[in-house]
Amino acid sequence: MFEALFEAWTVIFTPTAMAFLTGGVLLGLVLGAIPGLGGVIGLTLLIPFVYDLGPAPAMAMLIGMAAVTTTSDSIPAILFGIPGTVSAQATILDGFPMARRGEAARALGASFSASVIGGILGAVVLFCAIPVVRPLVLEFRSPEFFMLAMLGISMVAVLSRGAVAKGMAAGGIGLMLTCVGQDTLSGTFRYVYDTDYLWEGLPLVAVALGIFAIPELIDLVLAGGRIAGDAAKVGVGDVHGKWRGVRDTLADWAGVLRSSALGVFVGLIPGLGGTVVDWFAYGLAKQTSRNTENFGRGDVRGVIAVDAASNAKEGGALVTTIAFGVPGSVTMALLLSAFQIQGLIPGPLMLTRQLDATLTLVWGLVLANIIGAAICFAFVAWIARVSMIDVKRIFPVLMVIIFLGAFQGRQGMGDLVLLVSFGALGWLMKRGGWPRPPLMLGFILGSKIQESLFLSLERYGADWILEPLPLFLGVLCVISIVAGVFYQPGTGRRAPTQWTAAPRLSLPLALTAFLTVATVFFIAEAWEWEFQARLFPIAIAIPTLGFIAFQLCSDLFTVPAADGGARFADIRPEEAGSRAELVRGAVEAFGWIFGLLAAITVFGFPVALAVFVFSYMLLRGREKWWVAALVTAVLVTLLYTFFDGVLHVIWPEGLLALG
Amino acid sequence: MRIITPFAFAVTVAAAATVQAPAPAVAADVFAGKQLTIIAGYRPGGGVDNNARLVGAHIGRHIPGAPTIINKNMPGAGGARLANWLYNKADKDGLTVAVPGRSWMMSRLLKDPGVRFDPLKFDYIGSLGPVPYYLFVRADSGIRSLDDLKKSKREVVFGGLTKRASNYVVPALLGADGWPVKALHGYKGTANILLAIEQKEVVGMYASYSTIQNNRGDLIDNKVLVPIASAGGGKASGKLQALPEYMSAKARGVYKLVTAPSTWGVPVVAPPGTDEEALSILRAAYDRMVKDPAFLADAKKRGIEAEQPNTGPEVQAVIADVLNGADEDSVKAYLAYVQRTTKKK
CATH class of the missing domain: 3.40.190.10 (Periplasmic binding protein-like II)
Structure with missing residues (x-):
C-alpha cells in the first residue's frame, strides 16, 4: 500500500502536473468565492480541454479545481454572510458575526487553516480506511442510509435549542419544501401547477441564497456603516488577526480531528454529499463542545468545525465515486465523466490493483488543499479589508452577484422569484427569532429520507428496523434528539415564560400567521392526491402545523424573554432603532430588490442589472455620477464576457426584449 | 424550390434572374462566419449532454462554411423545458438546434403539466438511433x-x-x-x-x-x-x-x-418551421457526420452507442408512428403505471 502511495506521488509531483494543478486551484478559488458558481461550472469549463491533455496533467487540473472551491467559499460567507457554495452555509453562522465584530482576518485565518488541516487529515484518515472502504460502503443499504439521514435530521433538535417549537416547525417546513416537484415514488406532480420549472422541485442554490444571503445583506444595509461595524481596531492594524485564527484552529485540535473524520465518513457514504456535511459538522460541534452558548454569535469553533469537515469530505467522496461509480454530487458526477474520458474505469479495482491511480487523486487533493489555502492565506489582509468598506457602496454589486448566482440554479426567471421570496422569508425568520438552519437541513435531507424509507419498506418490509446497524443508528438518533432538547450545558435555568391576556401584535406574529395559512393550504392541496403521493406531505405538515400553532399562541400571548430566548444556532438580529425605523428601512431595501426583479422581467437581465447598480450607487450610495457609471460599466463588461462569452448562459428575455 | 437567404437583396436578384443559385455557394453563405448553438436539455455530465457535446465536436466539419459550434444547457423537466423554449421562443434561422433528451416527446401521451409544444411539429435533424x-x-x-x-x-x-x-x-x-x-x-x-x-x-x-x-x-x-x-x-x-x-x-x-425512446435514441431537433435551406444543410451534415470514422471513434471513447443512426425524417416517422399509433387501452395502462391520476376524483 505504501508502495502505491509512493508511486502515486511520483505521478503527481512533476513540474507539468503541478503547473496544471495550480492552474486548476486558481480557477477553483475564484469560482468558489463567487456565490452560485463552483465546482460544477469549473468542470464544465475544463472538461473540453481534458481531451487534449495526458492523464496526469488532466486529472491534476480537475482535482485542483474541484478540491479548493470549499476553501474559498468561506470568503463571502465570512465577509457578507453569503455562502460561496452550498457547503459554506454553516460557515456563515459564526464567521459572519466575527466579521461584524471586526474579526474578519481571524475568522478567515481560522477558516483557511481548518480547511487545509481538514483536507490533509481527511486524506490521512482515508488512506488508513482504504482496506475497509469497500465493506463499509457495501454495508450501507437503503435502511442504513435512511437511518443516517434521520440522524442528520435529529440535528434539528440541537440546532434549535432554546427555540424548540420554532426549530421543529422550521425543520418541518424544510421537509415540506422537498415535496415540490414530480414525486419519484408515485409519479404525481406535487405543487407543480402548470409550469415546467417546478418538475424537479425547488433549486437548492436559490433557496440557500434566499434564506441566508438576502437577510444578511438587508440587515447590513439597515445597520449602515461598515461590515466590521465601528470597531476601530480592525483593518490594516489587524493583519495579525489571521495568525490568531490559525492558533484558534490548532487549539481546537480535537474539534478539527472530529470534524475531519466526520467529513471523510459523510463523503464515503454514497449520495449523502457536500450539501449536508457542513450542517452535520456544525451540529456535532455544538453537541459535543463545552460552552456552546456563543455558537451563532461568532464562536470561532463553529467556523473551524465546518471548514475542516467540508474539505475532509472531498477525499471520501472521491473514493466512493471512483470505487463504486456512485457520485455524491453533480461535481463528482462531472469529475467521474472526465476521468472516464481519460480511461479510468470506476470499480473495486480502484481500491486494489489500481490503487496507485486512486492515490494519485488523493495526493492531488492534498496538494491542492495546501496550495489553495496558502494562496488564500497570503491574501487574508486584503480580503479582510473589504469589511472596512461602507456597506451602501457594495450592496448593489453584491446583490447583482447573488441574483446571478441564484440564476445559475436553473437559468430561469423562477430562480429569481424564489430567491427574492425566500429572501423575504429568511429575513422575517431572522427577525422573529426563528432558527434558519433546521429549515435548510430539512430541505436538504427531505427527499433522501423519503426515497430511502420507501425503498427500505418496499424491499424489506419493516424487519430492517431491528437489524444491528439500523438499530444502532436509530439509538444514536434518539440520543441526539433527547440530548439536543434537554441537555443544556453551561446555562442556568430559563426565566419562566410570562403570559399576557391581551393578544400582542408584532412582526414575528405576521410571519407565524403567514406560515399557518401556507401550511393549511399545503395540506389542503395534498388532500386530493392518491394515498402514496399525499402520505409524506401530510405526515410532515400536520405535526409542523402543530408546532406553528403553538408558536402562534406564544406570539400572541407571551412576553418575549429579554435574551430573545436564544441559544439556538443562528445569527441574531442586531439592534436597529425603533420598530418604525426598522420597518421603513426594510421596506426600502426590499423595494430595491423587488425593483430589480421587476426590471429584469421587463428589460431582461443585462439592462436591468446596469440600471440597478447605477441608480443605487447614485441615489443611495451617494457616489459621484461618473464613479457610478464607471463601476456599472466595468461590472456589466465583466459579467457579459464571463456569463455570456465563457459560460454561454441563456438569458431570460425581458418583456421588452432588450437583452 | 424556394430559396431563402439572409439577404433580401440576394433573393431578389436570384428571383429576377430565375436561375437557381449553385447549391454549395449558397450553402456556405448560410453558415459561413456564423455560430451554431447546440443546447442540451439536461445538465452537463449526463448521457444527453454527452450526446449533444459529441455532435458539437464533429458536426461543424460537415457544414459548408464551417460555423463555430457552441454547446449550451437548458436543463429541466426531463427536456420538456428546452422543448418548450425551442417551440415557442427560439430563432428559426437554423442557427439554434437542441438535444432535449430521449423521452420528452412522450409528454404528449402523458399529458404532463407545463408542456407547450407538439413533438411532431419540430424539424428533426437526426438521431444516433436505437439502442438494444x-x-x-x-x-x-x-x-x-x-x-x-x-x-x-x-x-x-x-x-x-x-x-x-x-x-x-x-x-x-x-x-x-x-x-x-x-x-x-x-x-x-x-x-x-x-x-x-x-x-x-x-x-x-x-x-x-x-x-x-x-x-x-x-x-x-x-x-x-x-x-x-x-x-x-x-x-x-x-x-x-x-x-x-x-x-x-x-x-x-x-x-x-x-x-x-430506446427505438429512436437521442434526437437533434430544430424549431418548427426552421428555414428550409438551413435545415436541409444541417440534415445532410448530420448524415455525413454519423458515417465519419473520427466521429464513430470519438463516440466509442465517450461510451455512446452510434451504430444504427437515423436521418431526421426517419426518426420523425418513428416518433409519429408511436405517438399516433398507440391504441387507447395501452395508453391508459401506460398512464396507470407511470403516473397515477393527479387528482383522486
Whole structure:
C-alpha cells in the first residue's frame, strides 16, 4: 500500500502536473468565492480541454479545481454572510458575526487553516480506511442510509435549542419544501401547477441564497456603516488577526480531528454529499463542545468545525465515486465523466490493483488543499479589508452577484422569484427569532429520507428496523434528539415564560400567521392526491402545523424573554432603532430588490442589472455620477464576457426584449 | 424550390434572374462566419449532454462554411423545458438546434403539466438511433433465461429509477403478468442501482450494455451481471430470448410505449418551421457526420452507442408512428403505471 502511495506521488509531483494543478486551484478559488458558481461550472469549463491533455496533467487540473472551491467559499460567507457554495452555509453562522465584530482576518485565518488541516487529515484518515472502504460502503443499504439521514435530521433538535417549537416547525417546513416537484415514488406532480420549472422541485442554490444571503445583506444595509461595524481596531492594524485564527484552529485540535473524520465518513457514504456535511459538522460541534452558548454569535469553533469537515469530505467522496461509480454530487458526477474520458474505469479495482491511480487523486487533493489555502492565506489582509468598506457602496454589486448566482440554479426567471421570496422569508425568520438552519437541513435531507424509507419498506418490509446497524443508528438518533432538547450545558435555568391576556401584535406574529395559512393550504392541496403521493406531505405538515400553532399562541400571548430566548444556532438580529425605523428601512431595501426583479422581467437581465447598480450607487450610495457609471460599466463588461462569452448562459428575455 | 437567404437583396436578384443559385455557394453563405448553438436539455455530465457535446465536436466539419459550434444547457423537466423554449421562443434561422433528451416527446401521451409544444411539429435533424436493451441479473441467482426467471421460486427484485423509467416499468409489467418479479423504483442514479445489486438489495436491472459499461464495467467483465433476455430497441446481439414474445398482449402494449425512446435514441431537433435551406444543410451534415470514422471513434471513447443512426425524417416517422399509433387501452395502462391520476376524483 505504501508502495502505491509512493508511486502515486511520483505521478503527481512533476513540474507539468503541478503547473496544471495550480492552474486548476486558481480557477477553483475564484469560482468558489463567487456565490452560485463552483465546482460544477469549473468542470464544465475544463472538461473540453481534458481531451487534449495526458492523464496526469488532466486529472491534476480537475482535482485542483474541484478540491479548493470549499476553501474559498468561506470568503463571502465570512465577509457578507453569503455562502460561496452550498457547503459554506454553516460557515456563515459564526464567521459572519466575527466579521461584524471586526474579526474578519481571524475568522478567515481560522477558516483557511481548518480547511487545509481538514483536507490533509481527511486524506490521512482515508488512506488508513482504504482496506475497509469497500465493506463499509457495501454495508450501507437503503435502511442504513435512511437511518443516517434521520440522524442528520435529529440535528434539528440541537440546532434549535432554546427555540424548540420554532426549530421543529422550521425543520418541518424544510421537509415540506422537498415535496415540490414530480414525486419519484408515485409519479404525481406535487405543487407543480402548470409550469415546467417546478418538475424537479425547488433549486437548492436559490433557496440557500434566499434564506441566508438576502437577510444578511438587508440587515447590513439597515445597520449602515461598515461590515466590521465601528470597531476601530480592525483593518490594516489587524493583519495579525489571521495568525490568531490559525492558533484558534490548532487549539481546537480535537474539534478539527472530529470534524475531519466526520467529513471523510459523510463523503464515503454514497449520495449523502457536500450539501449536508457542513450542517452535520456544525451540529456535532455544538453537541459535543463545552460552552456552546456563543455558537451563532461568532464562536470561532463553529467556523473551524465546518471548514475542516467540508474539505475532509472531498477525499471520501472521491473514493466512493471512483470505487463504486456512485457520485455524491453533480461535481463528482462531472469529475467521474472526465476521468472516464481519460480511461479510468470506476470499480473495486480502484481500491486494489489500481490503487496507485486512486492515490494519485488523493495526493492531488492534498496538494491542492495546501496550495489553495496558502494562496488564500497570503491574501487574508486584503480580503479582510473589504469589511472596512461602507456597506451602501457594495450592496448593489453584491446583490447583482447573488441574483446571478441564484440564476445559475436553473437559468430561469423562477430562480429569481424564489430567491427574492425566500429572501423575504429568511429575513422575517431572522427577525422573529426563528432558527434558519433546521429549515435548510430539512430541505436538504427531505427527499433522501423519503426515497430511502420507501425503498427500505418496499424491499424489506419493516424487519430492517431491528437489524444491528439500523438499530444502532436509530439509538444514536434518539440520543441526539433527547440530548439536543434537554441537555443544556453551561446555562442556568430559563426565566419562566410570562403570559399576557391581551393578544400582542408584532412582526414575528405576521410571519407565524403567514406560515399557518401556507401550511393549511399545503395540506389542503395534498388532500386530493392518491394515498402514496399525499402520505409524506401530510405526515410532515400536520405535526409542523402543530408546532406553528403553538408558536402562534406564544406570539400572541407571551412576553418575549429579554435574551430573545436564544441559544439556538443562528445569527441574531442586531439592534436597529425603533420598530418604525426598522420597518421603513426594510421596506426600502426590499423595494430595491423587488425593483430589480421587476426590471429584469421587463428589460431582461443585462439592462436591468446596469440600471440597478447605477441608480443605487447614485441615489443611495451617494457616489459621484461618473464613479457610478464607471463601476456599472466595468461590472456589466465583466459579467457579459464571463456569463455570456465563457459560460454561454441563456438569458431570460425581458418583456421588452432588450437583452 | 424556394430559396431563402439572409439577404433580401440576394433573393431578389436570384428571383429576377430565375436561375437557381449553385447549391454549395449558397450553402456556405448560410453558415459561413456564423455560430451554431447546440443546447442540451439536461445538465452537463449526463448521457444527453454527452450526446449533444459529441455532435458539437464533429458536426461543424460537415457544414459548408464551417460555423463555430457552441454547446449550451437548458436543463429541466426531463427536456420538456428546452422543448418548450425551442417551440415557442427560439430563432428559426437554423442557427439554434437542441438535444432535449430521449423521452420528452412522450409528454404528449402523458399529458404532463407545463408542456407547450407538439413533438411532431419540430424539424428533426437526426438521431444516433436505437439502442438494444437487456434484462440483466446477478449471475449467482442461477437464472440464465426467461424460463428460469418465470419459474423462479424466490421473488426476483429489479431496481429502477423513477416511476416512469423503463427500468422500473418493464420488470413491473412482468410482475403484473404473474411472474415472480418485483420492481423497485426510487434509486437516484444508474450507479446507485448497480451498488444495490452489489449489496444484493436488488438482483437485476433492465438496461443497455453501454449504461452498465459506462458506470461499472467490472460487473459485466467479472460476470457478476449476466444478460438473460434482449428487449427494447435496436438489433440485439447474441442468441437471447426476446422479452416481448414472453409478455401478455396487454403488457406488450405498455411495453411498446415505455421502451419507445430506446427505438429512436437521442434526437437533434430544430424549431418548427426552421428555414428550409438551413435545415436541409444541417440534415445532410448530420448524415455525413454519423458515417465519419473520427466521429464513430470519438463516440466509442465517450461510451455512446452510434451504430444504427437515423436521418431526421426517419426518426420523425418513428416518433409519429408511436405517438399516433398507440391504441387507447395501452395508453391508459401506460398512464396507470407511470403516473397515477393527479387528482383522486
